[in-house]
Amino acid sequence: MKLKTFMLGWEFPPFISGGLGTACYGLTKALDGLGVGVIFLLPRISPSQYAGGIKMLSAQDIVKSEQVMSAEFKNVKFRTITSELQPYANPLSYHQTQLQQTKASVHISAGQTEIEFAASHYGGDMYSQVYRYAEKVTQIAASEDFDVVHAHDWMTYPAAIAAAKISAKPLVVQVHSTEFDRSGENINQMIYDIERQGMHCAHKIIAVSNYTKNIITSRYGISADRVEVVYNAIGNNGTNGSRAVCSTFNKNDRIVLFLGRITMQKGPEYFIAAAKKVLEKMDNVKFVMAGDGDMAHRMIELAARLRIGHKVFFTGFLRGEDVRKAYKMADLYIMPSVSEPFGIAPLEALQQNVPVLISRQSGISEVLTNALKVDFWDINEMANKIISVLRHPSLHQTLQKNGLEEIRRFRWEDSAAKVKRIYESVLN
Amino acid sequence: MASVCFYFQVHQPFRLRHYTIFDSHSNYFDDTENARICRKVAEKCYLPANQLFLDLIKRHQGRFKIAYSITGLLLEQLQLYAPNVLESFQQLADTGCVEFLAETYYHSLSFLYSPEEFIEQIKAHREIIRKLFGQKTRIFRNTELIYNNQLPELLDRFEDFDAIITEGADHILGYRSPNFVYRPVNSRRLKLLLKNYRLSDDIAFRFSNRDWSQWPMTADKFAGWVNDVNGCGYVVNLFMDYETFGEHQWESTGIFEFLRHLPQEIFKYPDNNFKTPSEVVASYDAVGTIDVPHTISWADMERNLSAWRGNPMQENALAEIYRMEQLVKETADRQIIEDWRKLQTSDHFYYMCTKYFADGDVHKYFNPYESPYDSYINFMNVLDNINSRCDTALAQKEQKHFTTPVRQTEQGKIGKKKNVNKYCVLERNLL
Numbered sequence: 001m002k003l004k005t006f007m008l009g010w011e012f013p014p015f016i017s018g019g020l021g022t023a024c025y026g027l028t029k030a031l032d033g034l035g036v037g038v039i040f041l042l043p044r045i046s047p048s049q050y051a052g053g054i055k056m057l058s059a060q061d062i063v064k065s066e067q068v069m070s071a072e073f074k075n076v077k078f079r080t081i082t083s084e085l086q087p088y089a090n091p092l093s094y095h096q097t098q099l100q101q102t103k104a105s106v107h108i109s110a111g112q113t114e115i116e117f118a119a120s121h122y123g124g125d126m127y128s129q130v131y132r133y134a135e136k137v138t139q140i141a142a143s144e145d146f147d148v149v150h151a152h153d154w155m156t157y158p159a160a161i162a163a164a165k166i167s168a169k170p171l172v173v174q175v176h177s178t179e180f181d182r183s184g185e186n187i188n189q190m191i192y193d194i195e196r197q198g199m200h201c202a203h204k205i206i207a208v209s210n211y212t213k214n215i216i217t218s219r220y221g222i223s224a225d226r227v228e229v230v231y232n233a234i235g236n237n238g239t240n241g242s243r244a245v246c247s248t249f250n251k252n253d254r255i256v257l258f259l260g261r262i263t264m265q266k267g268p269e270y271f272i273a274a275a276k277k278v279l280e281k282m283d284n285v286k287f288v289m290a291g292d293g294d295m296a297h298r299m300i301e302l303a304a305r306l307r308i309g310h311k312v313f314f315t316g317f318l319r320g321e322d323v324r325k326a327y328k329m330a331d332l333y334i335m336p337s338v339s340e341p342f343g344i345a346p347l348e349a350l351q352q353n354v355p356v357l358i359s360r361q362s363g364i365s366e367v368l369t370n371a372l373k374v375d376f377w378d379i380n381e382m383a384n385k386i387i388s389v390l391r392h393p394s395l396h397q398t399l400q401k402n403g404l405e406e407i408r409r410f411r412w413e414d415s416a417a418k419v420k421r422i423y424e425s426v427l428n
Numbered sequence: 429m430a431s432v433c434f435y436f437q438v439h440q441p442f443r444l445r446h447y448t449i450f451d452s453h454s455n456y457f458d459d460t461e462n463a464r465i466c467r468k469v470a471e472k473c474y475l476p477a478n479q480l481f482l483d484l485i486k487r488h489q490g491r492f493k494i495a496y497s498i499t500g501l502l503l504e505q506l507q508l509y510a511p512n513v514l515e516s517f518q519q520l521a522d523t524g525c526v527e528f529l530a531e532t533y534y535h536s537l538s539f540l541y542s543p544e545e546f547i548e549q550i551k552a553h554r555e556i557i558r559k560l561f562g563q564k565t566r567i568f569r570n571t572e573l574i575y576n577n578q579l580p581e582l583l584d585r586f587e588d589f590d591a592i593i594t595e596g597a598d599h600i601l602g603y604r605s606p607n608f609v610y611r612p613v614n615s616r617r618l619k620l621l622l623k624n625y626r627l628s629d630d631i632a633f634r635f636s637n638r639d640w641s642q643w644p645m646t647a648d649k650f651a652g653w654v655n656d657v658n659g660c661g662y663v664v665n666l667f668m669d670y671e672t673f674g675e676h677q678w679e680s681t682g683i684f685e686f687l688r689h690l691p692q693e694i695f696k697y698p699d700n701n702f703k704t705p706s707e708v709v710a711s712y713d714a715v716g717t718i719d720v721p722h723t724i725s726w727a728d729m730e731r732n733l734s735a736w737r738g739n740p741m742q743e744n745a746l747a748e749i750y751r752m753e754q755l756v757k758e759t760a761d762r763q764i765i766e767d768w769r770k771l772q773t774s775d776h777f778y779y780m781c782t783k784y785f786a787d788g789d790v791h792k793y794f795n796p797y798e799s800p801y802d803s804y805i806n807f808m809n810v811l812d813n814i815n816s817r818c819d820t821a822l823a824q825k826e827q828k829h830f831t832t833p834v835r836q837t838e839q840g841k842i843g844k845k846k847n848v849n850k851y852c853v854l855e856r857n858l859l
Contacts, residue, residue: 277450
C-alpha cells in the first residue's frame with residue numbers, strides 16, 4: 001500500500017523568506033520520488049508581507065500556481081489556505097504588518113472558490129490566526145485520505161494536532177527551529193507552549209540536527225529516544241564556477257558575504273565586529289550584508305560608528321538570481337549564527353564555489369567538515385580565519401574543491417528515505 | 429635461517445599553540461600540551477616498553493636485539509619532560525644489543541626541498557645520538573621512510589653509512605621479496621633494508637582487530653609466520669612506530685604479553701634469531717638492485733607523499749618554509765633558526781592532510797587541530813611571524829654595519845624598542 005502523508009508547511013518556493021521553504025521543497029520532492037504521496041497544506045500568504053515585495057497574485061494566479069506546483073510532482077497535491085501566517089514572524093512584527101494592511105487586499109482561498117476579505121476576519125492577533133488556520137485544516141483533513149500527519153514548525157502544530165485527532169492518524173512533527181534559536185532566552189511563552197504541546201502530542205519528532213535535538217530534550221522535556229535527527233540537504237542546482245566582479249567594487253577587492261535574515265539569531269553584529277578586526281590588518285576587503293530583518297538599521301549604524309561604513313554594503317533582501325550573483329561575487333561566505341538549527345545556506349554557498357566560515361552553534365557544523373568553524377562570539381578567531389582565506393589562495397582553493405565534493409553527500413533522497421522509515425515506524 | 433630485525437620509530441613533534449594573525453610573540457610551541465602528551469606517552473608506552481625490552485635482553489642473554497630511531501625533537505622533550513625515559517634508553521644502549529639509527533634531527537621533509545638543510549639536520553642528529561648513547565650511527569632512515577634514487581646519492585656524501593631503511597612497497601619490489609638485502613641503483617657502498625609491511629602491520633595495525641581472521645594473534649603463531657620465510661629470504665624487517673606498544677595498541681589488548689613471549693617463540697626454531705640492522709647488513713649480501721624513480725614512503729595505502737603533499741595548502745606551506753631558508757640563515761640568529769627548523773617537522777604538514785578528513789579517519793593521532801584548515805592557518809600565521817622576525821633581525825644587522833658611534837646606536841635602538849612596546853600595548857588593548 002502506498003504511504004500518504006498529510007503535510008503542513010508554511011512556505012514553499014518561490015514564496016520563501018528562509019530555509020524552511022527550501023527544506024520543505026527538497027524533502028517533498030524527494031518523498032515524491034520515493035513514491036510517498038503528499039498532501040501539502042500551505043497558508044496562502046499575502047505577498048505584500050514579503051520583504052522583497054513581490055507582486056500581488058490574482059485569484060486565477062493562485063489556482064494556476066497551485067496547478068503549476070502540482071505539475072512538478074507525481075504524488076503531491078497542494079492545498080492552500082488563506083492565512084496571514086508568516087514564518088519567522090513574532091507577534092510584534094505581526095502586529096505591525098497588520099496595521100499596514102488594515103484595509104488590505106482581497107484574500108482568496110485557493111482550492112476553493114470563495115473569496116474572503118482579510119480585514120473582516122481579523123481578530124488582530126497572531127495566535128487566533130494560528131487556531132483559525134487549524135480549524136480550516138481540520139475541515140480539509142476530514143475530506144482527505146492519508147496515513148500520517150507531518151507538521152513543520154510551531155505555527156502548524158495546533159492544526160496538525162487537530163488533524164491527527166480527527167483522522168486518528170499518528171503525528172510526526174519536524175523541528176526546523178525553536179523559539180530558543182529565534183529569541184535566545186527571551187522566549188515568547190505562547191509560542192514555546194505551542195511548540196511544547198506539538199512535540200508532546202507527536203509520536204515522533206524529527207530534529208534537523210543533534211544541535212536541535214539537544215534543545216528539544218533539554219528545553220522541552222522530550223526523551224531522546226522520541227527524537228530522530230534527519231539532516232537537511234541540497235538539490236543539484238548546478239555550479240557556476242567563475243567569479244563575478246561587481247561594478248561597485250574594485251577588481252582587487254576581496255568580498256566577504258553575509259547572506260540571511262539580519263536578526264539576532266543570525267549574529268550580524270559579530271560579522272560587523274569581525275569586519276572591523278579584519279580591516280585593521282587588510283585594506284582591500286569589502287563586506288556585503290545581503291538580507292533584511294529587524295536589526296538591519298542597527299547594523300548600518302554599527303558599521304558607521306566603527307568607522308567602517310564605507311567598507312560594509314547592505315543590499316536588502318535578495319532572491320533568486322540576485323542570491324546567485326551575491327555568491328558569485330564572494331570570496332568567502334560567513335554564517336555567524338548565534339543559534340542555527342541547521343543552516344542550508346553554507347551548502348548553497350559551497351555549491352556556488354564559495355568557501356564557508358560557519359558558527360559552531362549550528363547543526364550544519366556537526367556534519368560539514370570542509371568548512372572553517374568558529375564560536376560565534378569569538379570575533380578575533382573569526383577575523384583570523386577570514387584573513388587567512390583572503391591571504392592564502394591555497395586555503396581558499398582547498399576549501400572550495402573539498403567543500404564542493406563534500407556537499408554531494410547531502411542528498412534529499414537520503415533525508416526522505418529516513419523520513420519514510422520514521423513514517424513506517426509510527427505506523428507499526 | 430631467518431633473522432628478525434626490529435626497528436622502532438620514536439618521535440613526538442613540538443606542537444604549536446593557537447596562534448592568530450593578531451599575535452606577535454615568538455612563543456610558538458604549546459609547552460603545556462607537549463609536556464602532557466610526552467608524559468602520557470612515556471607512562472603508557474616508553475617506560476613499560478623500555479623496561480620490557482631491558483628484561484628480554486637480560487633474560488635471553490644478549491640474543492634479543494632491537495633498533496631505535498629517536499628524533500632529536502623527542503630527545504629534547506624527554507630531557508625536558510620525562511628524563512627517566514631518556515635514562516632507560518641509555519640503559520638499553522649500554523646492553524650492547526640496541527642499535528640507534530640516524531635520521532633528520534627535526535623529523536623533517538628537508539630531503540625533498542633542500543639537500544643542504546637535510547645534510548645539516550642529519551649531522552645534528554648523529555651528533556646527539558653520539559653524545560647521549562655513545563654510538564656512531566651506520567644506518568639511515570628518512571622521515572616516514574621517504575625514499576627515492578636521490579637519497580643514496582646524497583647520503584654517499586657522508587661516506588660512513590652502510591645502509592638505508594625504507595618501505596618494502598609492492599610497486600618497487602614487483603615479484604621480489606622484502607626479506608632480502610638489496611642495493612640502491614645510485615650507490616656502490618650502501619645497502620637497502622626493506623620493511624616487511626605485512627608482518628609489521630600484523631603487529632602495528634591488526635593486532636587488536638577482532639574482525640581480522642587471524643585474531644587473536646599469539647607469539648607462537650607469529651613466530652611460525654616468521655619461520656615460513658625460510659627458503660625465500662633471510663631477514664624479516666619489522667619496522668613500526670614505538671607508540672604501537674601501549675598507545676596504538678593499548679596494554680589491555682595484550683600487546684606487551686605478545687612481545688614478552690615473542691623471543692622465546694622465535695628461538696624455538698633453532699635456526700632463527702634477532703639481528704640489528706647493522707648486523708643484517710654485515711651478514712647478508714645484496715641480492716639485487718632496487719630502482720625507485722618515484723618517491724615512496726610508508727604512509728597509508730598509497731605509500732606515497734600524499735599525506736604531506738596531497739593538497740595545495742600543504743604544497744604551499746612546504747614551499748613557503750623552504751623558500752625562507754636563505755633569509756632565516758642569513759640572520760644567524762640561533763633562536764630564529766631553531767624555531768624555523770622545529771616548524772619543518774613533518775607532523776605539521778600531516779595535520780593539514782584532507783585526504784580522509786571527511787571520513788573522520790586515521791590522521792587524528794595526537795592531532796591538536798579540529799581540522800586541517802585550522803592547522804594550515806595556524807602554521808601560516810607562525811611562519812608569517814618568523815618572516816617578520818627575520819626582516820627585523822636583518823635590518824638590525826645592517827644598522828650595526830652602517831652606524832659607527834656606539835652610543836648613538838644604543839640610543840636609537842632603545843628608542844625603537846620603546847615604540848614597539850607601545851604598539852604592542854595598544855594592540856592588546858584593542859583586542
